[in-house]
Amino acid sequence: MELPVLDETAVQIIATVVKFLVVLVAVLHIPPVMIWVERRAPALMQRRRGPNRVGFFRWRLWGLLQTLADAVKLIFKEESVPGSAYRGFFHLAPLIGLIPTLLFVSSIPFGPGIEIGGWKISLSVIELDIGALFILAVTGIGVYGVTLAGWASNGKFSLLGSLRASAQMISYEIPLGLSLIPLVLIYGSLNLQQLIYAQSVVWKWGIFLSPISFFIFLICMFAETNRAPFDLSEGESELVAGFHTEYGSAKFALFFLSEYVAMFALSCLCSVLFFGGWQIPFVSHALLVSLLGVNLAALVGVATLLLKAAFFMWLYVWVRWTLPRFRYDQLMNLGWKFLLPLGLANICVTALVLAVMGA
Amino acid sequence: MSSIIPIEHSLILAFLLFFIGAAGVLIRRNLITVLMSIELMLNSANLLFVAASRQVGNVDGQVMMSFVVVIAACEAAIGLAMVIAIFRRYGNIKTEFLRALRG
Amino acid sequence: MIELGFFYLFAVIALGAALGVILLKNPVAAAMLLVVTLCALAAEYVLLGAEFSAAIQVLVYAGAIVILFTFVIMLLNLGQEEVGQLMGVSKWALLFSLLTGAAIILIQRLSVGRLPEAALSTLGSDNVYEVGMALFTRYLWPFELASLLILLAVIASIVIAKKPTLPARDA
Numbered sequence: 117m118e119l120p121v122l123d124e125t126a127v128q129i130i131a132t133v134v135k136f137l138v139v140l141v142a143v144l145h146i147p148p149v150m151i152w153v154e155r156r157a158p159a160l161m162q163r164r165r166g167p168n169r170v171g172f173f174r175w176r177l178w179g180l181l182q183t184l185a186d187a188v189k190l191i192f193k194e195e196s197v198p199g200s201a202y203r204g205f206f207h208l209a210p211l212i213g214l215i216p217t218l219l220f221v222s223s224i225p226f227g228p229g230i231e232i233g234g235w236k237i238s239l240s241v242i243e244l245d246i247g248a249l250f251i252l253a254v255t256g257i258g259v260y261g262v263t264l265a266g267w268a269s270n271g272k273f274s275l276l277g278s279l280r281a282s283a284q285m286i287s288y289e290i291p292l293g294l295s296l297i298p299l300v301l302i303y304g305s306l307n308l309q310q311l312i313y314a315q316s317v318v319w320k321w322g323i324f325l326s327p328i329s330f331f332i333f334l335i336c337m338f339a340e341t342n343r344a345p346f347d348l349s350e351g352e353s354e355l356v357a358g359f360h361t362e363y364g365s366a367k368f369a370l371f372f373l374s375e376y377v378a379m380f381a382l383s384c385l386c387s388v389l390f391f392g393g394w395q396i397p398f399v400s401h402a403l404l405v406s407l408l409g410v411n412l413a414a415l416v417g418v419a420t421l422l423l424k425a426a427f428f429m430w431l432y433v434w435v436r437w438t439l440p441r442f443r444y445d446q447l448m449n450l451g452w453k454f455l456l457p458l459g460l461a462n463i464c465v466t467a468l469v470l471a472v473m474g475a
Numbered sequence: 476m477s478s479i480i481p482i483e484h485s486l487i488l489a490f491l492l493f494f495i496g497a498a499g500v501l502i503r504r505n506l507i508t509v510l511m512s513i514e515l516m517l518n519s520a521n522l523l524f525v526a527a528s529r530q531v532g533n534v535d536g537q538v539m540m541s542f543v544v545v546i547a548a549c550e551a552a553i554g555l556a557m558v559i560a561i562f563r564r565y566g567n568i569k570t571e572f573l574r575a576l577r578g
Numbered sequence: 579m580i581e582l583g584f585f586y587l588f589a590v591i592a593l594g595a596a597l598g599v600i601l602l603k604n605p606v607a608a609a610m611l612l613v614v615t616l617c618a619l620a621a622e623y624v625l626l627g628a629e630f631s632a633a634i635q636v637l638v639y640a641g642a643i644v645i646l647f648t649f650v651i652m653l654l655n656l657g658q659e660e661v662g663q664l665m666g667v668s669k670w671a672l673l674f675s676l677l678t679g680a681a682i683i684l685i686q687r688l689s690v691g692r693l694p695e696a697a698l699s700t701l702g703s704d705n706v707y708e709v710g711m712a713l714f715t716r717y718l719w720p721f722e723l724a725s726l727l728i729l730l731a732v733i734a735s736i737v738i739a740k741k742p743t744l745p746a747r748d749a
Contacts, residue, residue, distance in 0.1 A: 205606070252633075253640075253641060260648075282649055283649065289641070480585050497675055501674065521619070534709050534712050537712075538709060540631050545728060551646055553731055555646055555739075558650055559653070
């Protein structure tokens with residue numbers, strides 16, 4: 117049998133499907149590992165052991181299998197739907213929350229392009245010229261999962277949690293968007309891959325050229341994912357579990373998944389925008405290509421980006437176990453009265469400096 | 476994006492959307508739904524702008540579309556603020572209660 | 579041809595969802611369908627070669643405006659409208675809108691053939707750049723006015739929605 121000749125479109129479609137599947141499977145592995153980190157890390161900080169029992173006979177593997185056991189438990193738990201819930205939306209909400217985060221991850225360039233059989237394939241699932249705008253749009257849609265979950269549960273804790281979450285997420289989207297604009301001004305592109313190429317040298321990294329953007333972005337990163345110290349939408353001491361109070365079993369696992377995927381995506385975005393993406397500091401990509409060839413160099417790039425992202429994932433855990441939770445008015449004041457003016461001033465100053473330097 | 480989508484198609488879609496939006500304003504008595512129907516009508520205008528921009532071959536239509544989005548945002552903000560004020564005053568947001576200005 | 583197929587697909591989605599927006603009794607469901615309509619329209623914009631407009635559409639409309647709607651619906655805890663509470667004048671309204679629709683379609687039919695020919699080549703590939711250039715050169719003053727309008731709207735909505743500090747006189 118003769119293989120049909122592939123043309124450019126067919127190759128790109130196949131590549132996109134394969135890339136998406138790879139990302140999907142990879143992303144599914146984040147929560148188990150992160151939950152393990154999130155239990156062992158505070159144990160480390162608080163001088164206790166953390167989960168370390170689950171394992172085979174003598175091999176305990178530092179409790180790594182604990183999360184596997186938890187996952188099995190979650191999936192086989194009985195599902196319960198509150199009698200007063202709006203059923204359709206109650207079932208849909210976890211999925212609606214997950215899809216935007218998956219789209220977000222899909223738009224991140226994980227590495228430089230690779231070449232298979234002469235076809236050039238980029239390492240982001242969907243490479244867009246308006247990547248940064250796309251990401252803002254997608255984070256905007258991401259609010260619906262949380263909002264709907266709380267509303268559809270039809271209970272007071274859930275509703276309060278989702279009201280808090282939606283107000284918080286729209287409030288912090290604005291500084292998030294504002295923090296991206298100086299970078300777009302400096303590097304002159306909305307395409308994330310182009311942004312990475314523009315940061316080829318360490319002193320051209322976003323964090324050095326626009327440190328205030330990084331500061332704002334970092335705070336918004338925590339607020340957008342509803343993580344401590346901004347986890348008011350869950351706030352277990354006030355709202356039981358906030359918007360996912362009524363969720364159990366596999367749907368709860370889906371919320372967990374989307375939270376961690378969002379964390380991962382934002383960590384990757386942070387590395388892409390401010391830390392040179394997949395580029396190793398002080399090692400130029402051209403050198404790497406000449407040493408290892410295109411494909412291996414791309415793999416090294418992917419590993420570098422993942423390493424950088426891993427640091428921010430660790431930062432999430434670190435901050436969570438270090439800072440106490442904000443009060444709600446403090447959160448809103450920080451967003452609207454501090455970050456918003458700061459972001460606007462940052463844009464003005466950046467634009468002025470660029471104009472002066474250009475003149 | 477090489478193939479052409481005839482502008483008549485966009486026109487018909489926009490007209491239908493406007494029609495649905497106008498019908499929503501007329502038949503619904505829930506103030507929020509009325510506001511949403513207005514958004515539908517604004518969107519049909521947007522679609523026309525974008526389609527026309529494509530047809531004429533410059534970006535003026537898309538610029539207009541972004542102005543319409545700005546106006547829609549203002550309209551939604553003020554409209555919803557009024558909805559909240561009305562709810563405080565009357566306890567519901569049905570349009571037939573809003574007769575204070577009727578002579 | 580594929581583009582045309584997608585155009586029809588998203589057109590059907592947009593129209594169906596729009597019908598849902600005006601016919602459903604549950605306001606949150608209506609808001610969600612509005613999001614579907616807006617996203618389908620964004621897809622149409624992409625098909626029409628206006629990526630920037632599509633991004634703005636999803637970012638501002640779906641991401642902010644409809645969230646505001648949902649927020650208010652949840653804040654006021656609006657229940658379902660009672661059955662049969664469509665307007666008493668609904669028959670007249672329906673007739674009127676049907677007539678309007680018929681008139682619009684008639685006008686559209688008459689206009690076919692008098693529209694300018696499509697000029698495709700002048701639209702460049704860098705859509706965002708072109709829109710940005712137009713916004714900040716030719717349309718600079720409208721742009722500034724629009725930002726003033728937004729500021730006004732923000733202030734106005736705060737003033738309107740603020741809890742009255744004095745009891746209403748004739749409540």
